[in-house]
Amino acid sequence: MNRSLPPLLRPALTGTIAAIIALWTVGEGSAFHRVFLAEENLSRTYAIDHWAINGNVIRWCSDDNSFYYSNVIGTAYVEGLFAGAHWAQDCSVTSVWIRSYVSGDRCSASVGACTTLFHRYDAARQGDCVYAAPIWLNDQNWEFTLASTIAVVHHELGHVHGLDERYIESPPSCNPYEQTIMDAAVSDGVYIQSGCDGYHPSDGDLSRERAFYDPDPAQQPLIIGSPSTSVTWQWKDQDWAEASYKVSYYHWNGTSWAYIRTDDHPYAVAYGRGSRIGYIQRIFARPSGWPAGWYTSCIQTYNRIYGAKHWVCTPNAYLS
Amino acid sequence: MAESALAEEFAMSRRNTRVVINVVIAVLFAGGVAYLARDSVIGEPAGPSMSPPPGLGVSGQDGTINTEANGIDLGQPLAQSFEIEIAGRKFMLPAGATAVQIIEGAPVIDINTGKAAGGPVEHQRYWLISLGASNVKVDDSTGEVFDAQVLPQHESALAAFGLGTAQSGQR
Numbered sequence: 001m002n003r004s005l006p007p008l009l010r011p012a013l014t015g016t017i018a019a020i021i022a023l024w025t026v027g028e029g030s031a032f033h034r035v036f037l038a039e040e041n042l043s044r045t046y047a048i049d050h051w052a053i054n055g056n057v058i059r060w061c062s063d064d065n066s067f068y069y070s071n072v073i074g075t076a077y078v079e080g081l082f083a084g085a086h087w088a089q090d091c092s093v094t095s096v097w098i099r100s101y102v103s104g105d106r107c108s109a110s111v112g113a114c115t116t117l118f119h120r121y122d123a124a125r126q127g128d129c130v131y132a133a134p135i136w137l138n139d140q141n142w143e144f145t146l147a148s149t150i151a152v153v154h155h156e157l158g159h160v161h162g163l164d165e166r167y168i169e170s171p172p173s174c175n176p177y178e179q180t181i182m183d184a185a186v187s188d189g190v191y192i193q194s195g196c197d198g199y200h201p202s203d204g205d206l207s208r209e210r211a212f213y214d215p216d217p218a219q220q221p222l223i224i225g226s227p228s229t230s231v232t233w234q235w236k237d238q239d240w241a242e243a244s245y246k247v248s249y250y251h252w253n254g255t256s257w258a259y260i261r262t263d264d265h266p267y268a269v270a271y272g273r274g275s276r277i278g279y280i281q282r283i284f285a286r287p288s289g290w291p292a293g294w295y296t297s298c299i300q301t302y303n304r305i306y307g308a309k310h311w312v313c314t315p316n317a318y319l320s
Numbered sequence: 321m322a323e324s325a326l327a328e329e330f331a332m333s334r335r336n337t338r339v340v341i342n343v344v345i346a347v348l349f350a351g352g353v354a355y356l357a358r359d360s361v362i363g364e365p366a367g368p369s370m371s372p373p374p375g376l377g378v379s380g381q382d383g384t385i386n387t388e389a390n391g392i393d394l395g396q397p398l399a400q401s402f403e404i405e406i407a408g409r410k411f412m413l414p415a416g417a418t419a420v421q422i423i424e425g426a427p428v429i430d431i432n433t434g435k436a437a438g439g440p441v442e443h444q445r446y447w448l449i450s451l452g453a454s455n456v457k458v459d460d461s462t463g464e465v466f467d468a469q470v471l472p473q474h475e476s477a478l479a480a481f482g483l484g485t486a487q488s489g490q491r
Binding site: 107108109110111112113114115116117118119120121130131132138141142152155156159165167170171172173174182183184185186187188189192193195196252257294296316 | 365391392393394395402419420421422423424425426427428429430431432434435436437438439440441444
């Protein structure tokens with residue numbers, strides 16, 4: 001029995017399958033959404049969603065607000081990480097609590113501190129993020145100095161910012177290869193003295209934190225299908241810290257590009273890293289009052305920390 | 321006979337040439353019509369040279385979008401069951417359960433011995449699933465249920481966590 005398909009059916013079938021796959025994986029105005037990773041193995045960080053995407057200030061409270069403001073929150077390492085005010089002391093509605101360990105609560109006895117992350121699933125973005133992050137200093141099992149208190153809180157805030165651990169895991173020891181607040185802590189046998197590398201985040205820590213929130217440009221813009229009175233532009237979404245893509249549309253009037261309008265691409269909040277790539281499609285119809293001719297769009301990536309960045313233009317499309 | 325065949329071949333050749341010419345003319349005509357139908361296009365612009373419109377380069381907190389009230393709060397008792405994924409494994413949280421993620425702090429190294437003073441941290445990141453007074457801990461990097469303290473009345477609701485194979489009291 002001849003099992004091969006008739007010659008004309010083969011390309012038709014292949015095309016149909018390809019179309020089904022394309023429709024399934026690339027919906028109009030959609031992207032692959034997923035839980036983001038700030039650093040490998042550290043899932044669902046808090047600050048990217050809260051600051052960079054939603055533009056909120058972080059409301060914080062502690063057992064000693066004056067001490068923690070002067071030595072941690074109000075410093076260049078935390079409040080000064082980005083321009084503008086991002087932290088507000090508010091003990092009535094608090095997202096980040098810095099407090100002494102309460103017996104029976106989260107930390108295990110073997111660690112000097114721990115952080116609890118409270119998650120919320122966002123159906124619109126199809127991913128979850130953290131909306132509160134109490135930091136517990138385990139002063140029931142450990143003795144702290146002022147320096148080690150600062151070091152440990154900076155370490156835990158590093159997690160809130162998206163940093164992962166950087167100590168040597170097996171056997172547990174200080175990491176001799178880099179300067180980082182995400183290293184282990186050191187004790188003299190009585191007191192926790194500090195972090196392995198002091199009690200402040202290093203320049204490397206700060207630059208990694210800043211990089212988390214820095215939006216990437218739209219990638220590989222192209223036209224899907226044949227433009228008629230409308231065009232579908234697509235680009236690769238390799239970003240993970242953007243609040244939206246701002247898409248500006250232009251018409252070629254024969255001598256220059258005339259600005260039409262700028263749209264916010266909704267839900268372009270891709271919770272993921274570059275290793276998992278999604279695609280975003282925008283359908284643009286020739287607006288009433290605008291003539292047939294050449295049109296184009298340019299895409300900026302936007303978040304609340306960095307504003308609109310990059311300027312990537314799609315191929316031109318002739319709209320009849 | 322030979323002359324007749326030659327004449328016929330010559331006539332056929334002329335007919336073929338005429339067909340080809342007609343096809344070429346038709347194609348050129350159709351192309352011209354299509355070109356003219358494209359309105360008064362002179363040609364595609366070389367490429368965009370515009371700059372971002374004003375107001376788009378502003379950074380900072382220019383909005384008050386706050387989605388804190390939206391979504392499913394895993395830190396509060398769930399109104400209905402909800403599926404979460406931990407290290408690639410899917411778990412169904414029953415209604416009434418909560419789920420929070422714990423990041424244990426870094427180990428404390430004793431400078432006298434060079435060893436971790438409190439012993440190694442076995443599960444550096446994990447999920448704490450609670451239903452009433454019942455608790456289940458799931459390692460965030462492996463999806464392993466490594467601790468379960470479950471009351472009999474919650475066993476069926478938390479059965480998705482494979483309590484039969486859970487090891488208890490490893491904290």
